[in-house]
Amino acid sequence: MRISLKPSAGFLLPVLAAMTLATVACSEGVEGTPSATQSPSSAATEPGQAVVDTSSLDPCTMMTPADLTEYGTFLPGTSENKGGARGCSWVKSVQTASEKGIVIGVGVRDSQGVKDANDVGGGLQPVTVNGREAVQIPDASGCILALGVGARSRVDLTIAADEAEKGCQIATKVAQTVVEPKLPKG
Template sequence: MADRTRLLLLVPALLAVAACGARVPAGQNAMAAHVLPSTGGDAPGTAPSAAPDSLARLDPCALLSPADRSSAGLTQLGKPKTIGEARACDWTAPATFGVTVTLDGENGLSNLDVSHGTRTKKKVGAHQAVQLADRKATDGTCAVLLGVGRSASVQVDVSNSTFADTPLACTRATTVAGLVEPKLP
């Protein structure tokens, strides 16, 4: 019964974290970051490419192989979903954490509102990235947003089932981002 209660508590948190970087329809309020219209600028280090088309050919649930899942601490297969107009996949490590990988073929890093929480620019493999976490909230959530060309991104969102230990959530998000990154255009 306790595991079922934890799962019921985890699902809303995963949905909130998964919304990080996702498009929010006008007039709706979002707890996590949301996409803003382009200001015409590109994220530093992102090169023009056919990334949206290449990203469209990827299956988000195929981005983590069985070996990748094992090294990330995930034992179950991912479940496909849609967040706004973006394709995504959810994985869970029961009673531990959940991760969502979202493929956004319409919004590059420069289009994402990353004004909530602490931003840390980083490079993951060959891709520019931004780590986003609210360390003051210590809610056990963290996202790593990878830029894919000018107008696409891949968002890795992690939520710990304890709703605590944000640094651990960031370590997990960075690990998953590192596993996904080599498969990106």
């Protein structure tokens, strides 16, 4: 007997949505060659917010499949860099065609703060996570929770699920208990 495993639409939809959310919510639409024209001392920062170096943050060490067991069994994180972020994603292992898939991603943005987040159609909702400035960005296929790390950097927690409300609930809980406590204060 031969068993063929084909990804179902219920699995592929969240994966494709995660890729779309990560790219759309994070692109600035600016083309060209980057160049340093401003000295660090003259760079603008917001009052009360320091510049925090996020270059040493590894998104694949921010969580493990064990951190996500409440939502199912997840495969180990896979590193991916896209849309201006260093990222890692965890895919829920789907056992049946009727089971809903979830993809959870973490993206570190070294030069884009919370105020640089883009609306992907569901609005930008300012929130706080464990006292940290954040913005929730819902979409029909999930949610992004952008956590501020200083004035000019952030960590995005992207949840591709079957609906925005569910995605934002998962993002908030994972951010509060797993991701935010690992971020530098700024």
